[in-house]
Amino acid sequence: MSPRRNRRDVPDGDVDLDRARRKVEAVEEGPDGADWYVRHIPGQAATKVYRCPGCDHEIGVGVPHVVAWQVDGPVDERRHWHTGCWRARGRRAPRVGRHR
Structure with missing residues (x-):
């Protein structure tokens, strides 16, 4: 008997959209x-x-932090935010693109 695999077979670099959406807690x-x-x-x-x-x-x-991505956007554009930064995102501009 072979060991159980908990991962779906997804090509390297691809994101399993269905799996990612199942883990969403809120919109x-x-x-x-x-x-x-x-x-x-x-x-x-x-x-x-x-x-x-x-x-x-x-x-x-x-x-602890937050992962978020736009509902109408691709799941591979999800980003990890500090919880406080996520809550304050409307009061300050993001600093995306300076370091990656």
Whole structure:
């Protein structure tokens, strides 16, 4: 008997859209009127380092944060935000593109 695989077979670099949408916890309307899929990541599930588009600082391993992407946009454009930066996104401009 072979071990059970928990991952779907998705080509390298491709994002499983159905799987990503199943993990969405909420749809929020942004300050610009666009709807966003939002998922809260608890600290124990945060196993990689990401760069927050709100402040351009790193989100470290073990730091709770938010993953969000536009409802009508591609899932591969989802971004990891500090929770505070996500909440404040309407009060300040994102700093996307400076570091990637």
